[in-house]
Amino acid sequence: xxxxxxxxxxxxxxxxxxxxxxxxxxxxxxxxxxxxxxxxxxxxxxxxxxxxxxxxxxxxxxxxxxxxxxxxxxxxxxxxxxxxxxxxxxxxxxxxxxxxxxxxxxxxxxxxxxxxxxxxxxxxxxxxxxxxxxxxxxxxxxxxxxxxxxxxxxxxxxxxxxxxxxxxxxxxxxxxxxxxxxxxxxxxxxxxxxxxxxxxxxxxxxxxxxxxxxxxxxxxxxxxxxxxxxxxxxxxxxxxxxxxxxxxxxxxxxxxxxxxxxxxxxxxxxxxxxxxxxxxxxxxxxxxxxxxxxxxxxxxxxxxxxxxxxxxxxxxxxxxxxxxxxxxxxxxxxxxxxxxxxxxxxxxxxxxxxxxxxxxxxxxxxxxxxxxxxxxxxxxxxxxxxxxxxxxxxxxxxxxxxxxxxxxxxxxxxxxxxxxxxxxxxxxxxxxxxxxxxxxxxxxxxxxxxxxxxxxxxxxxxxxxxxxxxxxxxxxxxxxxxxxxxxxxxxxxxxxxxxxxxxxxxxxxxxxxxxxxxxxxxxxxxxxxxxxxxxxxxxxxxxxxxxxxxxxxxxxxxxxxxxxxxxxxxxxxxxxxxxxxxxxxxxxxxxxxxxxxxxxxxxxxxxxxxxxxxxxxxxxxxxxxxxxxxxxxxxxxxxxxxxxxxxxxxxxxxxxxxxxxxxxxxxx
Amino acid sequence: xxxxxxxxxxxxxxxxxxxxxxxxxxxxxxxxxxxxxxxxxxxxxxxxxxxxxxxxxxxxxxxxxxxxxxxxxxxxxxxxxxxxxxxxxxxxxxxxxxxxxxxxxxxxxxxxxxxxxxxxxxxxxxxxxxxxxxxxxxxxxxxxxxxxxxxxxxxxxxxxxxxxxxxxxxxxxxxxxxxxxxxxxxxxxxxxxxxxxxxxxxxxxxxxxxxxxxxxxxxxxxxxxxxxxxxx
Numbered sequence: 085x086x087x088x089x090x091x092x093x094x095x096x097x098x099x100x101x102x103x104x105x106x107x108x109x110x111x112x113x114x115x116x117x118x119x120x121x122x123x124x125x126x127x128x129x130x131x132x133x134x135x136x137x138x139x140x141x142x143x144x145x146x147x148x149x150x151x152x153x154x155x156x157x158x159x160x161x162x163x164x165x166x167x168x169x170x171x172x173x174x175x176x177x178x179x180x181x182x183x184x185x186x187x188x189x190x191x192x193x194x195x196x197x198x199x200x201x202x203x204x205x206x207x208x209x210x211x212x213x214x215x216x217x218x219x220x221x222x223x224x225x226x227x228x229x230x231x232x233x234x235x236x237x238x239x240x241x242x243x244x245x246x247x248x249x250x251x252x253x254x255x256x257x258x259x260x261x262x263x264x265x266x267x268x269x270x271x272x273x274x275x276x277x278x279x280x281x282x283x284x285x286x287x288x289x290x291x292x293x294x295x296x297x298x299x300x301x302x303x304x305x306x307x308x309x310x311x312x313x314x315x316x317x318x319x320x321x322x323x324x325x326x327x328x329x330x331x332x333x334x335x336x337x338x339x340x341x342x343x344x345x346x347x348x349x350x351x352x353x354x355x356x357x358x359x360x361x362x363x364x365x366x367x368x369x370x371x372x373x374x375x376x377x378x379x380x381x382x383x384x385x386x387x388x389x390x391x392x393x394x395x396x397x398x399x400x401x402x403x404x405x406x407x408x409x410x411x412x413x414x415x416x417x418x419x420x421x422x423x424x425x426x427x428x429x430x431x432x433x434x435x436x437x438x439x440x441x442x443x444x445x446x447x448x449x450x451x452x453x454x455x456x457x458x459x460x461x462x463x464x465x466x467x468x469x470x471x472x473x474x475x476x477x478x479x480x481x482x483x484x485x486x487x488x489x490x491x492x493x494x495x496x497x498x499x500x501x502x503x504x505x506x507x508x509x510x511x512x513x514x515x516x517x518x519x520x521x522x523x524x525x526x527x528x529x530x531x532x533x534x535x536x537x538x539x540x541x542x543x544x545x546x547x548x549x550x551x552x553x554x555x556x557x558x559x560x561x562x563x564x565x566x567x568x569x570x571x572x573x574x575x576x577x578x579x580x581x582x583x584x585x586x587x588x589x590x591x592x593x594x595x596x597x598x599x600x601x602x603x604x605x606x607x608x609x610x611x612x613x614x615x616x617x618x619x620x621x622x623x624x625x626x627x628x629x630x631x632x633x634x635x636x637x638x639x640x641x642x643x644x645x646x647x648x649x650x651x652x653x654x655x656x657x658x659x660x661x662x663x664x665x666x667x668x669x670x671x672x673x674x675x676x677x678x679x680x681x682x683x684x685x686x687x688x689x690x691x692x693x694x695x696x697x698x699x700x701x702x703x704x705x706x707x708x709x710x711x712x713x714x715x716x717x718x719x720x721x722x723x724x725x726x727x728x729x730x731x732x733x734x735x736x737x738x739x740x741x742x743x744x745x746x747x748x749x750x751x752x
Numbered sequence: 753x754x755x756x757x758x759x760x761x762x763x764x765x766x767x768x769x770x771x772x773x774x775x776x777x778x779x780x781x782x783x784x785x786x787x788x789x790x791x792x793x794x795x796x797x798x799x800x801x802x803x804x805x806x807x808x809x810x811x812x813x814x815x816x817x818x819x820x821x822x823x824x825x826x827x828x829x830x831x832x833x834x835x836x837x838x839x840x841x842x843x844x845x846x847x848x849x850x851x852x853x854x855x856x857x858x859x860x861x862x863x864x865x866x867x868x869x870x871x872x873x874x875x876x877x878x879x880x881x882x883x884x885x886x887x888x889x890x891x892x893x894x895x896x897x898x899x900x901x902x903x904x905x906x907x908x909x910x911x912x913x914x915x916x917x918x919x920x921x922x923x924x925x926x927x928x929x930x931x932x933x934x935x936x937x938x939x940x941x942x943x944x945x946x947x948x949x950x951x952x953x954x955x956x957x958x959x960x961x962x963x964x965x966x967x968x969x970x971x972x973x974x975x976x977x978x979x980x981x982x983x984x
Contacts, residue, residue, distance in 0.1 A: 127926075128930075129926060129930045129932070132925055132926030132927075132930065133925070133926065133984070135925070136924075136925035136926070136984055137800075137984050139925075140802055140803070140806045140984055144803075144805055144806050144809055145806050145809040145810045145813060146802075146806065146810040146813075146922075146923070146925060147925055148813070149900070149918065149921050149922060152921050152925060152926070174809075177805070181803070181805065184849075184851060185849055185856070185857055188849070188851035188852075188854055189851060190851035190852040191852065192852045192853060192854075193852075411840050412839075412840065412843055412848075412850075414804070414805060414808060414839075414843055414848050415805060415808060415809060415812075415820065419809075419812070419819055419820055420819075420820065420821065421820050421821060421824075421839045421840065421843075422820075422821040422824060422838070422839070422840075423821075437851075683800075684800030684801070684984075685800070725800065
């Protein structure tokens with residue numbers, strides 16, 4: 085203050101200079117303190133710094149010069165300024181960051197999302213005129229022709245090539261006869277090329293008539309070009325994949341396994357595919373073309389109109405590239421880094437993360453009850469997520485589950501019926517609310533990004549325990565003695581953590597590990613006689629993935645993970661969410677996380693009174709974050725958090741100023 | 753000679769096989785106090801590192817509120833100066849967490865982070881000089897995010913002060929006149945400005961910037977990587 089006052093003389097001159105320069109349009113655009121204050125007391129350094137801190141914490145950036153001028157006006161009202169800005173994307177992003185730092189909800193490279201039923205790969209063959217062309221297909225697609233059943237739709241005899249999986253074609257390409265090409269493939273105007281792909285004759289092609297595509301929708305260049313570099317106008321797809329019906333029929337050939345050593349017929353690389361057991365017994369019956377088994381058990385199901393249920397890749401590998409994505413989105417999807425073409429899996433996983441960011445953003449921007457983060461059954465989805473929930477998610481189920489009579493997801497965590505039908509896969513910028521995902525939905529706990537990031541039951545439980553109860557599992561007994569005790573809640577050396585962890589993990593017993601598949605009671609009873617232990621003490625092999633032989637007996641197998649609490653297994657993630665939000669730690673943990681983040685330091689026992697007071701504010705306000713943040717930035721602790729003199733004793737808000745004898749010799 | 757060797761061998765063997773020497777424990781003598789130093793155990797406020805999100809968002813703003821990809825393009829430029837690599841190269845060094853790979857947010861500065869801030873500051877300030885002070889036609893004042901003033905040659909200290917204040921507010925968020933310290937911050941930076949101008953005037957090397965432009969760039973570097981810019 086003294087310094088500011090002592091500089092008033094030169095500043096008056098400077099202000100005159102500024103006025104003159106401003107009048108002539110060439111002067112520096114600065115507003116000296118005294119001039120800006122219009123005769124009122126100039127702002128102190130502390131006020132400027134607090135304003136800067138508020139701007140960084142609430143607006144997510146440094147204040148601009150114009151905003152500093154606003155502060156310097158005598159009419160500036162700090163309280164009103166804070167109230168005004170405790171909304172909007174920057175504020176929501178600031179709070180979201182707190183939980184993203186804890187949960188790290190992005191999925192790494194270990195997780196692949198390329199189910200056969202929805203992944204279109206492609207091979208390059210020679211067209212009738214000798215020019216190279218691409219043909220899209222699905223792995224494992226059943227076809228009526230033996231030569232290509234379960235494989236690429238053009239044979240070695242027709243193309244001169246063999247198509248080994250994950251390798252370039254082998255052989256010398258020959259032109260495919262036009263009649264063969266016409267018989268086995270179809271030209272399609274797909275969703276990634278045409279905005280109006282649902283029309284009979286789509287016209288609005290990406291970059292040629294469709295010039296207002298969403299900014300985040302960027303097909304890889306190789307999806308837009310033919311092998312000779314010409315622009316792709318239509319894609320050639322194997323005819324089975326190009327089919328558009330919603331319902332198909334179960335296909336079975338009655339084929340029997342060939343004698344051992346029999347070479348594959350028709351120059352095939354693999355033996356002829358055998359019929360699925362279910363398809364054999366239900367041959368000719370109807371099935372949904374969105375079922376995962378439609379690709380391997382029917383010949384009349386495809387990717388739908390404009391291939392809308394499938395995602396294209398630019399090769400024949402396990403992880404073909406598809407769309408351009410920002411390598412990182414440190415400031416959110418609205419300010420992406422430069423894009424590079426990435427795999428189909430990366431495409432899906434990117435949108436999983438965006439879903440949870442939108443979910444958090446909605447809670448904070450609309451100042452909703454924070455408990456919804458664990459309990460809400462709704463979410464928001466855009467086009468790629470709608471496509472994922474409509475088709476890709478279902479296509480990731482079911483294989484091992486079929487032994488229990490589950491051929492497709494019976495009780496999915498996101499019901500395909502509630503996916504907004506108006507969202508197309510290419511609409512990355514349109515986000516629509518889905519009020520109720522399913523009967524089992526529970527906040528972020530049932531979102532793919534959470535379930536795949538924390539792939540095991542215990543990891544999921546520990547993540548919730550840490551993030552929302554601010555507790556962690558620390559071993560109390562490092563001595564691990566050899567033990568055959570399967571119950572970790574009592575095993576010496578394990579019980580210290582697992583006595584708490586196992587009952588929490590039991591809430592996730594009905595969601596498969598490394599997956600998002602829900603195991604319904606109707607197919608996977610808690611105790612399953614089909615998985616009882618035999619005389620050799622073992623259960624049938626198909627049970628192992630779902631039933632734990634360590635806790636089974638001669639009458640039934642016990643669902644994996646449920647041994648700690650059958651009740652928790654029954655309640656599912658919703659039971660966990662309910663238990664957590666009712667616990668006293670939930671509110672104080674949320675308050676502690678937000679407070680520590682805004683103060684920029686870990687909290688200590690010194691802060692207990694502050695946290696207690698803020699927790700009261702938070703809970704009285706219905707667990708809404710805005711009143712909490714408002715109370716926090718009003719607090720002395722926050723005002724003093726930007727004290728640049730690092731030697732200054734902290735002034736605790738509920739205590740008198742630190743007495744002189746706080747600085748003492750030696751240890752107290 | 754042989755007798756000597758034999759005697760030595762026998763003696764050595766006897767010593768080696770003898771009982772081990774024992775060092776009896778005894779307490780070390782107490783060190784005498786040289787002086788008494790007060791230990792301050794009172795809890796202290798500490799400086800907070802500006803979150804990398806806030807820094808990056810501000811950085812984009814200083815480039816005229818461009819998108820990150822556009823800032824990267826403009827900062828890299830086409831002049832071969834290699835002022836900027838890519839955001840991907842800087843994110844971790846700036847302290848951003850990497851959720852995909854479970855790398856946490858950096859809460860404290862480190863040498864690589866400081867070097868990155870320096871590099872970012874140089875890229876920003878050089879491109880800002882080109883955009884705000886050097887471009888033809890002249891960039892309108894409203895579009896100058898950093899050097900929102902007219903350059904002037906020669907630059908007196910009186911003329912320097914209000915211009916410096918513009919930069920000080922941009923990066924540090926308060927008027928230069930309020931900066932703590934026994935000497936006026938504007939005066940200190942005017943010294944830097946003058947030194948750069950003098951050095952450039954002496955130099956015969958071909959340069960992109962005029963002496964005052966180079967001096968403004970140097971002042972900008974100093975503020976953009978000032979500890980107060982990165983802490984709050």
